[in-house]
Amino acid sequence: MAPVTVRVQRDDFDLAAEVRALSAGRHDIGAVVTFSGLCRDEAGTLGVLELEHYPGMAEAEITRICHQAVARFDLQAATAVHRFGKIAPGENIVLVITASPHRQAAFDGANFIMDFLKTAAPFWKKEHGADGSEGGWVSAKDEDDSARDRWSKD
Amino acid sequence: MTSINLVYFAWVRERIGRGEETLELPDSVVTAGDLLAHLKTLGDEYEAALEHENVIRVAINQEHVEHDEKIAGAREIALFPPMTGG
Structure with a gap:
């Protein structure tokens, strides 16, 4: 059984340390893919995101x-770390390593994990404005459902 | 009557005004969809939270289910909006 490591935590994570932990002592791994999702604020109006x-x-x-x-991609290992609580623009939200x-x-494995994580893992984002205002709950996107559904074609 | 633990998240929690509660359910409540319809009769806050029933997601014992799923044997039922993590 390929090792699966999953953590849900308030604290930040260290991408390099997670990769080391996943590959330590192994000589059979040829490819490691990492995905990091960050809190973004393109408009410059976001104070913090509350997860x-x-x-x-x-x-x-x-x-x-x-x-x-x-099982689907015959991965040798998978790690996923998702943060909760208040996260400022530029900070990490989620990490996936395959x-x-x-x-x-x-x-493909990292892509698959992220597509399903976004649509099926029970997390909800609420925006708080830089001016102290409550921006409200982020709406789910149809594109995320489409991204997930492409894995059930073929 | 069956006693059930309910948990709510995000705007469902905010509109109902609490994160969890234990309710007695009449025997006529068989499916998750029946539960939503029953809750909407309990007050304006439930009506506001569950107004668009088709967007409300349901989890029984921490696993996603469809609205036609039977709730018999459930320890915990969660109601929440579409998820926006990642």
Whole structure:
């Protein structure tokens, strides 16, 4: 069984340390793909993003998604870390790492995990304005559903 | 009557005004969809939270289910809006 590591945490993560932990002591991995999702503020109006989650289910759902990706793409390892709480623009939100003998499976696996994580992992973003105003809940995007649904074609 | 733990998240939680509660459900509530319809009869705050029933997501014992899923045996039922993580 390929190791799957999933954590949901308030604190930031260290991408390099997570990659080291995933590949330590192994000589069979040929490709490691990492994806980081950051809190962005293109308009310059965002104070912080507040991420609410469903404790227990958030970990369980991301773990289910990672195991599906491992089975589908024959991954050698998968790690997913998702933060919750208040996150400022420029800070990390989510990290996905996948490992496989060759690059394509690792790329596809990371893509698959992110597409399902965005639409099925129980997290909700609320914006707080830089001026102290409450901006409200971020709406789910149709594009995210489409991105997920492409994996069920073929 | 069955007693069930309900948990709410994001704007569903805000509109209902609490994050969790335990409710007695009449035997006529069989599916997750029945539960949503029943909750909407309990007050304006539920009506506001569950107004667009088709967008409300339901999880039973921390797993996603469709609205036609039977709730018998559920320890915890969660109601929440479409997810926006990642």
